[in-house]
Amino acid sequence: MQEFIDVLRSQARHIAPELAELAYKRGLAVTQKDGTTRPIPITATPVVLDAAEIRRRAELSARLASATVKLARAILGGADAEDLLGALSPLERTLAERTWRQSARLATTRVDYFVAGGKPWALEVNATIPAMQGYSDIAARTFIEVVGRYFRYPEKALHALLALNGSNALALYRALLDGYAAERNGKLPDTVALLCRRNDAQITELRWLCERFREFGADADVVHPDEVSGDDAFVVNGKKYDLVYRHLFVRRLEETPSPWVEDFLGTVPGKKAVFLNPPASQVEVKATFARLSQALAEPALAQAAGLTPEELEAVRASVPWTRVFRPGPATGPDGERVEDLVALVAADPKRYVLKRSWDYGGKAVFLGRSTGTVPYTERVKAAYGEPLGWPELCARAAADTAGGGFVVQEVVDTPPEDHLLCEPNGTVIPTSFFVDYSAYASVGLARQPAWGGVCRGSMSEIVNIVGGGGVLPLITTEVASKLLMAWKAI
Structure with a gap:
């Protein structure tokens, strides 16, 4: 698809203004606390993948998410429950203790990957608010429509092209309906509520999803x-x-308490209404993901969680070595036995990344190979109030119990990619982006809906959409080929 990308690069200045304006108008934006919005930039250069590869990554994510849910349940039902519960805020802990036994069905989860050498490596599982289904659809739909019209693709055929590319909003809707039918003896809901706080950072995305749900009936x-x-x-x-x-x-409810909602969230799958994406902090805590990696070296752990051979193979194929970051012996990334995990990591900063087990937005993520850079120093000072070298940071992190302490992960070495970023004023800016790939999956449903993915780009290796960067349209090879044919026919 290099030819398609080359054409887009040559024509980007013509499509960028409408691409940026329409994506923002549709809801590709972050909402500030005062209610104003800030556009999330979109790129004129998409990520193009075969539909079969998108499906494969969704299937991989389904196995990883299922395994993580099982492992979290096994930990909470065993002697190490405090390792997970102790990471949570007071209300998160209360809800986890009330619901973890019943939380076997999650309508939507998201696994975040870095792709290296064409192979996706899973960095973490999102289960609390695995968002961006709306953002991903806005980016892809806007790209296909704007590029299609500029390439003079037949207007009446654009809808079929959009359907061919797939929709995460539709997959989410079907997952919710399938889960509801499973809880209500095959019935379908008459009414659906999308519950969020006022001026939520992603309120524009939620309004987009609401509009799509209405279109679906x-x-x-x-x-x-x-x-x-x-x-x-x-x-x-x-x-x-x-x-x-x-x-x-x-945690937003802890800031602005709502006893009625807090009580509602504590009953799964719900009495007053069916509720299919309960707070699942125990699943998203990175210490759970670390034990997923650890299960490969400890069969007893995998057996206690009831992991299937298919789930273990998914872990083996896609999860980089990850461990709870504590002093003492451990199995190293090459399968070797090491006397002290902290000493191993401190001695080789280029190989590892430290992540607080329970935190949002990548604020407490430290790349060893970025030691001495301004971003590294700023993150360390924000966390500990002073600059620290890598060995000193390792020592401090190993003793830090806030948010459940830290995990250590072997770095996935993904090179930056060249993309064209569309600024809100229509300016095209050549940008070197680190790009991640996130794939959605459901847990506990009789069948998986046709989930796709979403791609984010950032100039930092720590990718977070609210903190900056942009969204890259995810386009199937077949859709890209049809658009390219239309261009050639002009």
């Missing part, structure tokens, strides 16, 4: 915690909702 609304009530039902302004999709961090 649902009576859907975005609702907020302060609006909800009901003695035996989930009610907002007199309207009863059958199904609730939660986009609400539990």
